[in-house]
Amino acid sequence: MSDCYDRASSSGAYALGALSPEDAAEFEAAVRDSAQLRAEVDGFAEAAAVLALAVPPVAPSPALKASILAAIDAEPQRAEPAPVAGAEPAAAEPAGADVLPDAGPAVTGPAAAEPLVAAAAASEVADSEPRLAGGQHVARRPSRGRPTAKALRALAGAAAAVVLFAGGALAGGLLTAVSQERTADRFAALNAAPDAVRTNTPLPDGGSISFVGSEELGMSAVVLHDAELPEGSTFQAWYVEESGPESAGIVDPDAGPNYRMLEGDYDGEPVAMTIEPEGGSAEPTTEPMVLTEGA
Amino acid sequence: MTDAVRDTEALLTRVATGDRAAFADLYDATAARVLGLIRRILIDPAQSEEVAQEVFLEIWQSAGRFEPNRGSATTWILTMAHRRAIDRIRSSQAGRDRDLRIGVRDYSPDIDDVSEQAEIRLENERVRRAMARLTELQRQAITLAYYEGLTHTEIAEHLSIPLGTVKTRLRDGMIRLRDEMGVAG
Numbered sequence: 001m002s003d004c005y006d007r008a009s010s011s012g013a014y015a016l017g018a019l020s021p022e023d024a025a026e027f028e029a030a031v032r033d034s035a036q037l038r039a040e041v042d043g044f045a046e047a048a049a050v051l052a053l054a055v056p057p058v059a060p061s062p063a064l065k066a067s068i069l070a071a072i073d074a075e076p077q078r079a080e081p082a083p084v085a086g087a088e089p090a091a092a093e094p095a096g097a098d099v100l101p102d103a104g105p106a107v108t109g110p111a112a113a114e115p116l117v118a119a120a121a122a123s124e125v126a127d128s129e130p131r132l133a134g135g136q137h138v139a140r141r142p143s144r145g146r147p148t149a150k151a152l153r154a155l156a157g158a159a160a161a162v163v164l165f166a167g168g169a170l171a172g173g174l175l176t177a178v179s180q181e182r183t184a185d186r187f188a189a190l191n192a193a194p195d196a197v198r199t200n201t202p203l204p205d206g207g208s209i210s211f212v213g214s215e216e217l218g219m220s221a222v223v224l225h226d227a228e229l230p231e232g233s234t235f236q237a238w239y240v241e242e243s244g245p246e247s248a249g250i251v252d253p254d255a256g257p258n259y260r261m262l263e264g265d266y267d268g269e270p271v272a273m274t275i276e277p278e279g280g281s282a283e284p285t286t287e288p289m290v291l292t293e294g295a
Numbered sequence: 296m297t298d299a300v301r302d303t304e305a306l307l308t309r310v311a312t313g314d315r316a317a318f319a320d321l322y323d324a325t326a327a328r329v330l331g332l333i334r335r336i337l338i339d340p341a342q343s344e345e346v347a348q349e350v351f352l353e354i355w356q357s358a359g360r361f362e363p364n365r366g367s368a369t370t371w372i373l374t375m376a377h378r379r380a381i382d383r384i385r386s387s388q389a390g391r392d393r394d395l396r397i398g399v400r401d402y403s404p405d406i407d408d409v410s411e412q413a414e415i416r417l418e419n420e421r422v423r424r425a426m427a428r429l430t431e432l433q434r435q436a437i438t439l440a441y442y443e444g445l446t447h448t449e450i451a452e453h454l455s456i457p458l459g460t461v462k463t464r465l466r467d468g469m470i471r472l473r474d475e476m477g478v479a480g
Binding site: 009010011012013015016017018019020023042043044045046047048049050051052053054055056057058059060061064065067068069071072075076077078188191192193194196198 | 311313315316318319320322323326327328330331332334335343344347348351352355356357358359360365366367369370373374376377378381419421422423425426437440441442444445446447448450459461462463464465466467468469470472473476
């Protein structure tokens with residue numbers, strides 16, 4: 001069944017998804033050869049959308065949005081970005097199947113291949129020539145005179161003072177206390193915030209951590225991508241205040257979804273991450289990784 | 296072109312540049328439609344959300360491949376959602392079990408209880424009118440294909456009619472829908 005008439009007569013079935021993969025491939029080959037057939041297929045696709053619109057909408061769970069927004073942080077985009085509005089439509093021609101690793105703002109390209117040595121990041125900061133590791137995209141705003149470099153030096157210094165908390169009795173408690181669904185709502189709201197600042201920091205042992213924070217909402221979160229830790233340890237986030245580091249909560253890669261809302265109010269200060277013994281610490285005990293220098 | 300249609304296209308264009316806020320807005324504008332369609336096909340709520348997640352990841356990844364000159368952004372998104380839902384049916388046991396429940400279901404679009412927004416009401420009226428233009432036999436064949444995920448060969452077996460007749464019903468039905476909706480083509 002490969003005569004021309006027969007293939008053309010499959011246009012309805014094709015638009016409705018009713019061809020087997022083999023028949024669909026054969027039909028698509030015919031479409032490539034015929035502008036008329038392509039016009040019919042495009043028109044039928046619009047008509048098939050009518051069938052989709054005839055179905056009652058179903059409101060998704062809040063968790064779905066949070067899960068999708070977390071997932072796109074780890075997903076590079078494919079193909080060329082679409083032309084800006086008003087550009088020649090022909091420019092929207094797909095650019096083959098090539099994956100452009102840094103087409104998206106998620107910094108998973110060359111930066112991810114460069115292991116971030118936390119100490120290097122800390123010393124760069126100390127040079128008062130702050131530069132985020134791995135070419136992060138951070139919305140820079142005029143400094144409000146916060147002594148970032150000094151505060152970060154204080155944080156690095158604090159790492160020397162090893163103070164362990166045996167029972168994990170940290171102020172603020174563990175993030176797991178917050179109900180999962182409410183957390184998903186907050187995470188979704190954070191991701192939709194117009195002033196959201198995002199960074200991505202590669203981890204020394206593979207994987208990376210994305211940070212997203214909104215001063216307007218006073219909220220921040222981290223998203224772990226393939227992050228692994230030695231047995232008995234955990235990530236802990238810190239707000240770097242002028243007075244020193246304040247715990248923003250424990251981030252355990254083995255518990256719950258791959259994102260965590262950070263504890264406390266985010267007001268644009270620098271945020272860092274350390275690896276701590278299970279249960280967390282009162283002060284950083286390892287070299288901090290700088291997630292954001294702050295707004 | 297309605298405002299909603301233009302908005303969806305503008306959002307998709309921004310998503311293609313890596314704009315996450317636009318992606319969140321696009322999700323808000325289309326997720327209920329996408330999930331509604333997938334649920335209609337898959338029935339199972341958990342599987343449906345899984346497939347919806349796949350669809351939105353694909354939207355994020357390939358927004359740059361949307362060709363505005365070939366159709367609307369909403370169509371692009373719903374076509375993707377339909378294809379993934381059908382793929383899921385055909386690859387899963389759930390799909391094979393579906394044969395048991397496919398009768399010749401009477402199809403009447405259940406669109407009375409959706410949002411009261413004027414724009415959606417208007418859209419639903421157009422849909423209702425377009426669906427009413429199909430003959431009973433066209434509506435039956437289209438329903439088995441689009442909502443139940445049967446291939447045209449399966450439809451021919453199911454209805455005990457020749458394959459050529461199925462193709463003709465599907466194509467003629469799509470021509471009517473297209474013309475009624477004022478779709479160019």
